[in-house]
Amino acid sequence: MKMDIRKVLLFTFLLISTVSFGQSFTGQQINQGYAIFSDDVTFIFDEKIYDKHPTQVTVTGSFRGWSSDMDDSQWQLKKIGGQWILTLNNKDFEVISPQAEFKFRINDGEWLSPASVSPNQKGGNLVFMQDAVLPGLKAELKSENLIWADVVGDRPLNPSDYIITSAAGDTIKVAGVLPNGSTTTLITPETPLNKKRVYYLHIPSQELSALCSFDGWFRETFSTKELGANIDNGKTTVRLFAPRATMVKLYLYKGKDDKKAYETIEMKEDINGVWEAFFDKDLHGVWYDFTIHGHKDPGNLFYETTNVHVSDPYARVSDDTWGKCRIWHRTVPATPLAQGIPAMEDVIAYEVHVQDFTDNLPVDESIKGRLPAMHKAGLKNKKGEKIGFDYLVDLGINTVHLMPIQEYIHYPTDDWKASFKDDEYMISQGVSEENYQWGYRTSHAMAVETRYRSLGKEAGEERNEFRDLVQAFHDKDIAVIIDIVPNHTAENMDGNSWIFNFNGIDKQYYYRTKDLEHIGDYGNEVKTENRPMTQRWLIDQCQYYIKEFGIDGFRIDLAGQVDQQTLIALKNAIGEDKIVYGEPWIGSNDPEFEANPDWDWYKEDSPITFFQDDSRGAYKGPVFKLTDRATDRGWAGGKFDERAAVMRGLENSNKEDKTPNSGITYLDIHDNFALSDQFGGEKFDGRTSVDQDNYKIAVTLLYTSLGPIVTNGGSEIMRSKADAPLKEVVKTTNKGYKVYMHGYRDTYNHRTANQYKWETVGQMPKEGNTNDYKNMYKFWKGMNEFRLSEYGKVFRTGGEVAEGYYQFITPKEDNLLGYIVDNKVFVLLNSGEKEGSFNDITLPEGNWKLIANTNEVNIKKGVKDKKSMMKLKGGQTTSFTLPSTSLMIWVKQ
Template sequence: MKSLKKILFILLTFCSFQIHAQSFTGEQVNQGYAIFGNQVSFIFDELIYDKQPSRVVVTGAFRGWDDDLDTQEWDLKKTGQQWILTLDNSDYKVIGPTMEFKFRINDGEWLGPSPVSKNEKGGNLVFMMDAVLPGLKAELKNENLIWATIIGDRPLDPSKYLITNAQGDTIKVKGVLPNEATTTLIVPAEPLNKKRVYYLHMPDQELTAFCSFDGWFRETYSTKELGANIDNGKTTVRLFAPRATGVKLYLYNGKDDKKAEEVVEMKVDNDGVWEAFFDEDLHGTWYDFTIHGYDDPGNLFYETTKAHVSDPYTRVSDDTWGKCRMWRRTTPATPLKGGIPAMEDVISYEVHVQDFTDRLPVDASIKGRLAAMHKTGLKNSKGQKIGFDYLVDLGVNVIHLMPIQEYLHYPTDDWKASFENDEYMKSQGVSEENYQWGYRTTHAMAVETRYRTVGKEAGEERNEFRDLVQAFHDKDIAVIIDIVPNHTAENMDGNNWIFNFNGIDKQYYYRTKDLEHIGDYGNEVKTENRPMTQRWLIDQCQYYIKEFGIDGFRIDLAGQVDEQTLIVLKETIGLDKIVYGEPWIGSNDPEFEGNPSWDWYKEDSPITFFQDDSRTAFKGPVFKLTDPKTDRGWAGGKSSDRAAVMKGLENSNKEDKTPTSGITYLDIHDNFALSDQYGGEKFDGRTSVDQDNYKIAVTLMYTSLGPIVTNGGSEIMRSKADAPLKEVFKTTNKGYKVYMHGYRDTYNHRTANQYAWETVGQEPQSGNTNDYKNMLAFWRGMNELRLSEIGKVFRLGTEVPEGYYQFITPKNENQLGYIVDNKVFVLLNVDEKSNKFDNIELPEGNWKLVANNNAVNIQKGVKDADKKLSKLKGGKQNIEMPATSLKIWVKQ
């Protein structure tokens, strides 16, 4: 009998729950855990992390990356310089091999691995990183072949194997042949039905594996255009459902019709595409499908659910629930005259259609909707421009729209009946109908129904979205949209529905374990080993380019989309398109995480990623706010973050290969608003933002290299504090679950997210010290500076030359200066007292002051209280900086 290629068992003769610091080896301390028999001890050592926390908590994949700090079962206990938590891990019931984990300290700060930790992957620690345990994996290749991977003893005697189906019937194995050291061909004694569920057993070793469909799914592909498409007066309907035994297409005259006008038995081709052809233009026809298949475990076909499903490729879905509508192709907006901004030139402005338009002085029929987003001539009561004209004047070059693809809203009738008299829901503006940001896509090719003008027919939202894109293009502003391909709405918030993918074939479109969904958000869309799901993601991007003329995409939780799909996506849509996304939160599928061709993080990112290291250094953490002195980054006075700020400015974090590897930001729709983070002792930005610190954080972002993205409304200190910071759980009358998180995550709080347009032009007044007028002017000035000729020093797309940033670092870490490419000179002081910068060697030439705490003016310059600082000549400088101040000079 051959020995195992590699089996990790740690057998120690002593085992006790009372494990003391001196029991651990250096390797155990460095890796963050130790194994003693059936016990695991998590170890946090203050020396290797250079931290002295008041609390240490462990979380990771084994907890679903739960960030709950209210329970104490995951708290480590302090023993000298080490913190320890010891648990029973028999049969790996707590944490299994290759699972990732992380430590959190104090009030929730996340810590990356120590530099001495060799078990690091993607910014996380890995438990038993190199472990390979006995196991069996099986794939159903075709009717006459199972492809098995066997770790451990591999008998070649067919009698040592057995196949069963979902009903418990047995099928013998008649042939076993080795391929590689672990891969093995298993030949059944009788043909299998590759659309059904089977299990492969090795009884002597008590090993059983589900025969996954990967063996033939990964090789099943079609280039045919899917969905309902109308060309030259004829209509073609196609749906990909490889394990279906039949598909019926139902055609209706009206959305609410109970009975179909026609039922068509669709025909299937050799690649699993079901088709129906009509010699007529079916524009406006309503339709849905029934997908027929076996009533096996993990299947949600019609035979199991009696559910009709909608078309994942439909152009029109009227509020998600029920039928779809056939629609002709949309004529796109004309392209930007000057072309799409290069990534290094991007100043992106993230905005939610409903938030932006809810309080605009427009007709009720378009409030919260697409048509209001580009309506011109709007002003508030002070005569200040608001809405579209406001955005144009702001000076950004990219509008980043939060999801506009059809997304889930709970049915209004049920919602209103459940909450119309609920005081909390009334206070949050959500008692009458469900409000959402949109990160729960139901139909990727359809434009969101509730963004259509009231009274217009379903489908007209497509032209309205195209018109919005055209309006921005006419002002030389690019438009990108936020797509959500990592999960769908079918399993959100602990609810389970059948809209499309679940009923078409859950096992094809989603990552599953034991035939059931996995994922932190209810499900995970499976792009690896699924060419047609991979194509669905690429198709939706091409589709929005071809039919609407958009210029790029922000990809939600892109870290859950495999690397190869993102590579081909960029190539297919064109390298001129803007693409960036979130690298964090990987898959809950160990196979995905363990495959370096699929799994990726910032260091090997195939797209521009959100650079959270710079964000945290500039303005602090995002998950919990408790102490203004430590939770607002360097700009808020945390002097120890100065070195990290310098890396953020020049994009020299360890994962930054070029200035466009990451996109810099301060706040985004998630988590706390920037105004609340700088909202004094109570972190409430509604009336008293610490505006000097706020402006220093903005200055850091705008004087950093590479692209930047801003959270819409931050320029007028938009606060979310109208949503109380508490967790609220509700259920609708129909039993749908609703979670409200308060202003740390306002994804379903309407009032807290709305633009307060009356603050535009508002100066400090009694009870409110916020100077909204000045902050907006400051932000506009920063946009003008960055997009000016001199601002090119920050818009660098290639590798950074040595000495490009010349840093000035006095002993006091509250002070920082830098000269960029010998053309821009910045001084910052975050101390609560004035400080002097001595012996600065300024390059020769004349230098004009263009920014300070009061103003930014690239054309005329700004006046300073110290008049001699308005203009400088090159040479040695000694400059006194007031408390919490900023100054920027440019070389003339």
């Protein structure tokens, strides 16, 4: 039951007497994490209910853009006894609005889920004034003759109490008002409106005004026609969806750099806002763009305001994002995997960036850093070790997860090189010659990244090169999935505002906006809810990469910003056999999205497999800051109070896990610190001295977890990012583009730090570098073989398992952990610095073979250790002593 805001404030004020160092809080206020005192709000972090004793506490949430800055003093709580307190003035809810979501963060950046007793939980966050209702007005333009309004508070029903104004300043009287529900209201104007224009609805007596959003007719505008430029049977069709355009012109050019089109066509609009042009000829290779014409209202970026041509969001070929696109034939896809796509529970994914993987390969300069180098066979380093494609095949993974290969923005090369050719920092990071990027800034979702095309080949040939890459992996029975970025686009990155396509076609349709302007932590947020054609764009790109390239699934970047219904529709459209997983965290900055349970989702109601960060944190520690070896490397590295969380991670019994396939388990991924740096000694620098035994214990936890797993490419050879100094650097190009460099905590634009150092393959410890790269690769390869073997089937299960599937052995020393899995696999781990004992263990009947220890994994021959431990007889009670920082795995034969 919802409560009037005035009653909420009065009730809260009566409960609390005074705000002082001696203040006390009610149990409800402590549990919900805040208290209200007149115009002030006090955040409360209680150590008892969280069972945490931190050294630092901050609060973050939608009201500060979910900032991860722990050093901003205005959001730091102060300790008073067993509580941490922060009081802010919140008059008229100018800082924290009702229904705002928030979270506490502690120590070096650990995100805390709400306490179990918190009554105001939603999607893994706490909610401020969850049940409060403020007087307000919302309005939707439904048609030329109808506005659909939501009036909260005292609602007048007299038409004279309402006024409609246009963005041009015209006033339109209201002819009729009728209630629909308790707040929903139908408003009829005296004269028809132009639904492509901007209007406002006002209730002057209550000082309420609202923009008439376009949701009313946008949510019902849909077409199934194929969009983009398509060639079939020698004829070409070009279609573009632009519902508020008053005219769309299509321009055809013979060359990319032509200033003048050889033909200009005024396209025709159908009843659903799709603009079309038809040609009785094959226009393969022709360059094209559009002008989108419309009213010069606030928030519009049509040609009349910008004088800018736009490109096709469905274009098959975009040559480096800027400028015209190219019409191209459909691509013939790679043949499917002979054995079918791996089931989700069987997935061992290997995340890899094309340029990082291929930059240092001994290949021709024309393909360095490019698609063909990714699958070039027969390459070896100076030690004679396989590298590149053969190396990856030998590693034994079954799924290659490619970081973004859809066309993404790079800053123009001429400006970039002129700006940084003599900059020592940029030279040291390998980025003085080009704007290197990971690619999480898609500009054209249907086009393959231009800079991955072989030098000297014409624009469009990258499509066949990508298809050939997929085919090469398919021929080795390895699935290929791609990383898609549907949550934000390149048009508003790094504080810039460009018009490539969506902004100029109709910013109000494709993006979430507030007061007609962009919202979002990454410059903009793509709007899939209430926008069926944006839903289509997301689904179309996935179907398209399956149909034209033969790929096997998707990792969805910041999937938590894509509404739940769209993700359900996506999975249905592409087929249940496809691999799909993504990030559940970081929701929308649109409160309507967050407040709608049909759109907003989190791990407990995830429509896709999500990244299981709870397991990651327990296994190897936090990801944002590294300061203390004892606390920042998880259970494997010395934080022994994480043992219970490790056990939950192994059996996928975290509170949101419904089945082992609910979450995908991982240790590190492209974001944040590399695993080798997390275990990189006192200085967290993995270039020369990784704590390899702790590292292997973390790997063992990963590989003995239920359900799918994903690994960060290069971790198998302890790839470090520490070549990027851990400091914040801001650069500006000559044209004024900002460049933010974060060092090795986030190397998205550091080229050198991300490159594979192929000379380390096969390298053993030497003077100045104690890392045994050869042994680590062999260990990791053995783990892959183990997990995909008959023995490893105990972990590759997607359904619920019986109680006791994992039989845990927990000595009183919490640095020790053992487990018997499905009576077939037996694991012992000691992550401490002293030897530890496991006493009186009775294994199930049968013969048990030792197949792994801290030195090696060998499922065929087994591994050598103390004779008494190499082979065990089940049914007998045995005790074990494990050396410090060590592991052992037996299997029942």
